[in-house]
Amino acid sequence: MSPFSQHEYQVRCEWGLAGAREITRDAAITAVVDVLSFTTTLTVAADRGVAVFPYPWRDSTAAEFARSNDAVLAVGRSRAGFGEVSLSPETVRSADGLSRLVLPSPNGATIARAVARTGSQVIGVSLRNAKAAAAWTVGRLATMGLGSPVTVIAAGEQWADGALRPAIEDLWGAGAFIEALAASMERSTPEVLSPEARGAVAAYRDVAPELPGRLHDCASGRDLVASGFAGDVEVAGEVDQSDVVPVLHDAVFRTAPP
Template sequence: MGDWFVQANHGVRFEWGPVGAEILAQDTACLVVVDVLSFTTSVTVAVEAGTQVFPYRWRDETAETFADKVGAQLAVGRSMASETSPWSLSPAALRRAPFASRLVLPSPNGSTIAAVAGEAMVIAGALRNATAVGRWVAGRGYGTAEQPVLVVASGERWPDGSLRPALEDLLGAGSVIAALRRFGRSNLSPEAAIAAAVFDGVTDAGATVAACASGQELINSGYADDVAIATEQDACDVVPVLVDGAFVATD
């Protein structure tokens, strides 16, 4: 594909979903994956507690096999959490669950994006750690035309499996890009600039996420606490970085 599709010559770039991540990662030094109402918020909560988080692409029987292989507990779907399996994709449930030093977190969106990043540094970003991520990324020299950073909004899935752009992920990605700009990264692609502008134009990100389609889905399903945690703007200073297959906190 032509250079225009990878937003060439820009230091900060923005794209949607696993396919976009795989294409643009070919010319990326650092990739920030953003999945606000599930994966990356859960990663921040777990890593904040000292847990190593192994992303896994499939929610099937192979996830349990993988967890056994890496000596980790397995997180299940929100509705499947129980006394014997208290770890799930719910950030609120992860806060309540017993400490696990290693945790496998299956996610067909966020984990897949991490898996297709190639040689790029991979970071988990969310509304709750956007400023920390921007500071960390810019402070290590990423976000220039020579060392570009790609911010990927995971999005959700329609019933046919196609990508559903999700407002919460646009806001999360925009918050990371806005933070990068505050820390001196001004060479934004038009796509990245618009994502940051969307975030800057929202006066109450928490209320907006709670009212949007994905937020209402969770709230009406009994997971309002997950939405509240996901919208704790800049409450977390942890920057989860993928190292040897697991997200860990780094200095």
């Protein structure tokens, strides 16, 4: 096994698409975390019962994919007109008659689709549903085997040259999920969590008393506020206000049964 696989531990944590490919090879469940904004938008859609098709990028193939699945294709956040849906969670929350949505994202959606091809069960996790997702995961582990591996992928963002930009809000979201997951496990934390997973928990615990305000202060939050999307940061900061768990099956996220 690769020294980067964290295979000695049940709960593992890594960054981005390359990290997902490294640690999810034997994972029973993978939690993808993209707080600003793919998985936040995904949980808002799940709150409304909207089926979401993750798509890597809005390119020439996306429109045909949406048509073939009888779904609305989200437009670019800055290009959305009145009533149009984009990666902005506010637009999903306010949309009328929305039932099926193709949601392109170069980070969270891309990672979710790639991991699904490995056979791991993929769930969408944000600060809004971290505790609910952890409870669902513990329930699934009871049927899969309590020692089954769980991987957590902080999606991150991309610099202009395509390189990974670790996004602190995704580390916080990963840590919120892992903390709730570990609290529900009977085995001691050092036996369960990789050092990387424990680091995510430490980052979350450091910021938790100051959330959601600190989301506005991080680089991604400042970028959205400067672009006129402060409301999206507010939605992302609705910590544990959602009890839904979006589960990816056959290329579409649907709300898991309670």
